[in-house]
Amino acid sequence: MQIPAGKKIYFSSDNHLGAPTAAESLPREKKFVRWLDEIKEDAAAIFLLGDLFDFWFEYRTVVPKGFVRVLGKLAEISDSGIPIYFFVGNHDLWMKDYFEKELNISTYRDVKEFTFNNKVFLIGHGDGKGPGDKGYKRMKKVFTNPIFNWLFRWFHPELGMRLAQYLSVKNKLISGEDDKTFLGEENEWLALYAKRKLETKHYDFFVFGHRHLSMKIKVGTNSTYYNLGDWIGQYTYGEFDGNAFEIKTFEG
Template identity: 30%
Template sequence: MIYFLSDAHLGSRVIADPEGHVDRLSRLLRQMGTDATHIFLLGDIFDFWYEYLFEPHRWLHADGTWHMPRSKQLYLPLMQTLRTLTDGGVEVHFFIGNHDIWTFGDLARNTGIRVHRQPEAFTLDGKRIFMAHGDGIVPSDFMQRLPTELQVKIRRFMRLRAFFHHPVPQFLFRLLPPALGDAFGYEWARRSRLKEIRRPCPYKGEKNEELVQWAKEHPEYDYCVFGHRHIRLDLELGNNRRVLILGDFFQQFTYAVLHNGQLQICQHTL
């Protein structure tokens, strides 16, 4: 079995019980581990994640004990879960989202997961599958069809995205004391969560949803799987091709399973 999950936004300051949220995801991942060959985490697993220069980089010690940096203490059960999965031979792939861009090796080294900073295509169960978090994917002809005000909004997002991905500001931010960087980062993330809760952006329809448009323009893939939008979508594109948007593991608690070439979205219940 192959699993896909995105947008848990762990650690979000709008969540009443952040420990319970981390536990819920950790428990599901351990359950997946009983029959999984691969697990794909498609971005925004953390509401904010930054690996600072002046904090410990080695979390798992030779004697098997864990010493998380104080800024990441909350995530210890998840780190242990990921380590158990990868030690047990499960391939865990972690795509950065737009909230957890800033892993510089610590996460991969301590847990054994593979970090992807770019979209990636895999052949699994005989299907050609394209995966990405979904931010920054805007087909150019699609852009031109949009009203000017929406174009301006997207351009602003892309500029901020380029800044967040740039090594110079990244290095400077890494120099901050973790408590200061986190205070800033979690507050930025909290505001974007609140904005989304107050003004959700529902499915825009086949013609206006950029990820759907992108999938349509790429017939070389059987399936395209995305996160980011926090909507649950499973759309047929003809010729057995499909595009999935995973929902989230924050309010909807959805994820997807691929088994014998069949892909479907599931709902996690407590």
């Protein structure tokens, strides 16, 4: 994609809407909608890198209650012709085709390569990548197993949703979230993952979420890893203007 003059590409991650309660997450949802309203004026594309919701599971005819403001705003932006790309996170990994069918939002379940203005990006949520985090990696195999998904669907949605939402908030192994302490440039596991990827191919930018810490780490001579932070306490996002990538904070 060549970014038109005056346009930008925007990135955000880790809203965890619905946590710890619907009432407490509502102000954050409204703030995110204000950000979407602001960026739609010059957005060439919008990337949402997972964990938009603290829990999301799609039954055949049922989706989680709530989030009407953000879903309506995403539909409006998508209908206006601005492409939106969604990467499934560890909290919304049970997403199926609702976003694609209802909102016309492309949905991805693993990292994906994009090229903008001849700059090569590798983009994804980031969970389960790099060394370590073995407990979560094992748990993810269980959660994504078709048999587990089939069994969970037999729970009545009222029971299944309540149970999953409780565990999502309480259990760090299920959430896959590490301690929100910066590990140092030589130990951040997504930076190590980026360096490993550079052994076989050049990327200008690695853009991930999941860590809930905004960061910028040089991983190669002309390669940089960015983490987007979150929309819980940081309200940070990524902005690419066709040449430079920046992490910014939304104050609105």
